[in-house]
Structures are given as structure tokens and as C-alpha cells.
Amino acid sequence: MKPQSTPAQDPASKERLRLWLRVLKTNRLIEAELRERLRLEFGTTLPRFDVMSALYRNPKGMKMSELSRMLMVSNGNVTGIVDRLREDSHLLREAVPGDRRAVRVRLTAKGIIEFEKQASAHEGWVSELLSGLDAETCHMTTELLAQVLTLKEPYNEN
Amino acid sequence: MKPQSTPAQDPASKERLRLWLRVLKTNRLIEAELRERLRLEFGTTLPRFDVMSALYRNPKGMKMSELSRMLMVSNGNVTGIVDRLREDSHLLREAVPGDRRAVRVRLTAKGIIEFEKQASAHEGWVSELLSGLDAETCHMTTELLAQVLTLKEPYNEN
DNA sequence: GTATAAATGTTTAGGCTTGAAATAAATAAC
DNA sequence: GTTATTTATTTCAAGCCTAAACATTTATAC
Numbered sequence: 001m002k003p004q005s006t007p008a009q010d011p012a013s014k015e016r017l018r019l020w021l022r023v024l025k026t027n028r029l030i031e032a033e034l035r036e037r038l039r040l041e042f043g044t045t046l047p048r049f050d051v052m053s054a055l056y057r058n059p060k061g062m063k064m065s066e067l068s069r070m071l072m073v074s075n076g077n078v079t080g081i082v083d084r085l086r087e088d089s090h091l092l093r094e095a096v097p098g099d100r101r102a103v104r105v106r107l108t109a110k111g112i113i114e115f116e117k118q119a120s121a122h123e124g125w126v127s128e129l130l131s132g133l134d135a136e137t138c139h140m141t142t143e144l145l146a147q148v149l150t151l152k153e154p155y156n157e158n
Numbered sequence: 159m160k161p162q163s164t165p166a167q168d169p170a171s172k173e174r175l176r177l178w179l180r181v182l183k184t185n186r187l188i189e190a191e192l193r194e195r196l197r198l199e200f201g202t203t204l205p206r207f208d209v210m211s212a213l214y215r216n217p218k219g220m221k222m223s224e225l226s227r228m229l230m231v232s233n234g235n236v237t238g239i240v241d242r243l244r245e246d247s248h249l250l251r252e253a254v255p256g257d258r259r260a261v262r263v264r265l266t267a268k269g270i271i272e273f274e275k276q277a278s279a280h281e282g283w284v285s286e287l288l289s290g291l292d293a294e295t296c297h298m299t300t301e302l303l304a305q306v307l308t309l310k311e312p313y314n315e316n
Numbered sequence: 317g318t319a320t321a322a323a324t325g326t327t328t329a330g331g332c333t334t335g336a337a338a339t340a341a342a343t344a345a346c
Numbered sequence: 347g348t349t350a351t352t353t354a355t356t357t358c359a360a361g362c363c364t365a366a367a368c369a370t371t372t373a374t375a376c
Contacts, residue, residue, distance in 0.1 A: 011293060012293035013284075013285040015293040016285045016293075017284050018300050019291070019297075020284045020287075020288060022303045026307065029307060063325095064324070065324060074365075075324080075325065076326070076363080078325090079325070079327085080362075084361080099324080101324040101371045102371095123171055126178045132306055133177070135169060141302045144295060145177075145299065148187075148290055149184065149187060193364085203332080205331085223354055231334090232333065234356065235333050257342075259340065259353070260354055
């Protein structure tokens with residue numbers, strides 16, 4: 001029985017709650033803005049962009065389970081997004097030689113070209129939305145936030 | 159035509175992107191954990207909790223449009239969540255005297271009692287999940303993140 | 317080898333979320 | 347006062363997302 005840090009005994013509790021609400025708000029604002037721009041400029045969605053981004057960084061392809069771990073979403077969710085991306089010929093599925101259960105997914109040439117356009121715009125939008133913070137402040141904030149994740153890092157890549 | 163800060167010309171772009179990815183990751187991890195605990199402990203969801211939280215802080219009730227602005231979600235979304243909360247008698251809808259278009263929503267006694275239990279547990283969970291940061295660090299990080307939102311604050315409450 | 321467990325993916329039911337269209341009521345223009 | 351615009355809300359289709367159940371294949375125990 002590990003002693004639990006309940007609100008009453010822990011004076012940092014309120015500040016932690018405030019920080020969480022701020023993270024939540026920041027996330028929602030930026031996600032809403034990025035979602036709208038992805039829709040208007042490229043006719044795509046944030047989940048689709050996330051999947052393509054992961055695949056772009058792994059040109060040899062990824063298994064479905066790797067994708068879901070990396071993106072922190074459920075297995076079934078990835079199935080649906082990949083299905084829809086495949087309908088647009090942005091990616092393809094192929095068998096994994098040694099394992100007949102698994103499926104490897106990777107971007108097509110069309111998908112690569114399309115994603116590079118999207119990623120370029122995306123980086124500009126993020127920079128614009130975070131224009132209130134200079135490089136050094138961003139770096140510090142990133143480091144501070146990284147301390148949150150002391151538990152449960154299923155797919156620690158960077 | 160305001161000059162746009164594109165990646166090439168702005169050296170802070172990469173750091174901003176890194177910060178955004180960190181915010182995204184932190185948000186996903188904490189949301190996933192809170193969602194699971196709300197489901198297991200209280201049989202509820204994060205959106206329901208958010209709606210009840212907003213109503214708890216506004217005992218006299220809120221109009222649907224106020225709710226959707228406050229929570230930064232669409233109007234139609236609030237309709238659905240409120241409908242389901244009403245099925246459980248956690249809240250009720252009532253007419254707004256001067257305006258026959260509008261609807262005011264507020265917690266029932268049952269909803270208040272239930273939310274207080276949930277909120278207490280919720281604060282403990284958040285504090286536990288952010289236990290890697292002490293009060294002062296939390297405060298500083300909150301202030302830094304607050305600088306992100308220089309644009310588009312539709313419902314600036316705190 | 318055979319039984320058991322674990323891993324990979326899909327399917328399904330239900331809820332969340334959006335943007336767009338529709339309805340109704342209040343406000344503004346004139 | 348009538349018309350046009352804006353505001354408040356709901357409905358709808360489509361996509362996102364999860365947890366649970368399922369099927370298949372692989373790995374482990376013995």
C-alpha cells in the first residue's frame with residue numbers, strides 16, 4: 001500500500017490541477033486550429049496526419065501494433081484510419097514474412113509526396129501558433145513538461 | 159499581409175514543434191489515464207465530467223452555448239452529452255425566461271453529490287500523475303504555457 | 317507433441333466530435 | 347411593421363475512439 005497523495009495532505013495538488021487544466025486548454029486550442037487548417041488546406045484530418053507522420057519517419061513500414069503503440073491509440077482505431085488512408089492510395093498494406101498474424105503498413109510514393117506538403121505547412125502553423133514563445137522558452141517548457149511522464153511510457157522513442 | 163514565420167526563416171520553429179509534440183503527448187497520456195479511472199471508478203467519461211465540472215462552478219446553470227464556448231467543443235456535441243447526463247438525472251434543462259430559443263442547464267442535487275465525489279478523486283489522480291513536479295515547478299510551467307494563447311480566447315474566464 | 321498462454325489484428329457496439337443544414341426565435345434595418 | 351440578419355439550438359452524416367469479444371497465429375510449458 002503506497003501512501004497516496006490526496007488533495008488534503010499535498011499542498012502541490014492545486015498547482016498540479018492548474019497545470020493540467022492549462023495543458024488541456026493549450027492542447028485543445030492548437031488541435032482545433034490544426035484540424036481546421038488540415039481540413040481546409042488538404043482535406044485531411046489530424047489522425048490521418050499522425051499516422052502518415054509516423055510512417056514517414058519509418059520508411060520501411062510499421063506493423064499495426066507498432067503504430068497504435070506509437071500514437072497511443074487503440075488497435076481497432078488504427079485499423080479504421082489505415083483503411084481510409086488506403087482508399088486514397090496514401091499507404092499500402094503488406095504481409096510480414098515471418099509472422100502470418102502481422103501486417104506491415106507503409107506510405108506509397110503518392111503518400112510521401114502528399115505528406116511532405118502537409119508536414120511543411122504543419123510546422124509553419126505550429127510555429128505561428130506558438131509564436132509567443134522564443135526558442136529558449138520553448139526548450140525549457142518542453143523539458144519541464146517531460147518530467148510529467150515518469151510512469152507508463154510504452155513506446156519511448158525520442 | 160502579415161509576414162508569416164515559415165520554418166526556413168524562423169530558427170525557433172523546430173523548438174516550437176518539439177514543444178507542441180510534448181504537449182500532445184502529455185495530454186494524451188493523462189487523458190487516457192483519467193478516462194480509464196473515471197470509467198472504472200464512476201462509470202462515467204471525461205466529456206461528462208467536463209460538463210458537470212462547468213455546471214458545478216455555475217450553480218445557477220448555463221446556457222448550452224455558454225457550455226460549448228467554455229468547453230471549446232461544438233454546439234451539437236454538447237447537446238448529446240447533456241442528453242445522456244439527463245438520462246441519469248445528473249442535470250436538468252429549463253427554459254430561459256426572456257429568450258424562448260435558449261435552454262438553461264444545471265446540476266440536480268444528485269448531480270452535485272455525484273460530481274463532488276468524482277472531483278475529489280480526480281484532483282488526487284491529477285496530483286499523482288503530475289507527482290514529478292513540485293508546486294513551484296508546476297506554477298512556472300503553467301505560466302509559460304499560458305503565453306501560447308495569444309490568439310483566439312473566446313471564453314476567457316480565469 | 318499437446319495444451320496453455322500470449323500476441324496480432326479485426327469487428328462491433330456505444331459514445332464522442334465535427335461541420336453543415338435545418339428550425340425557430342430575437343434583433344436590426346428600413 | 348416588414349424584411350433581413352443574427353443568435354440559439356438540434357439534427358444528421360461521417361469520422362474518430364475505446365473496450366470487449368473474436369479469430370488466427372505464434373510462443374511457452376510440460
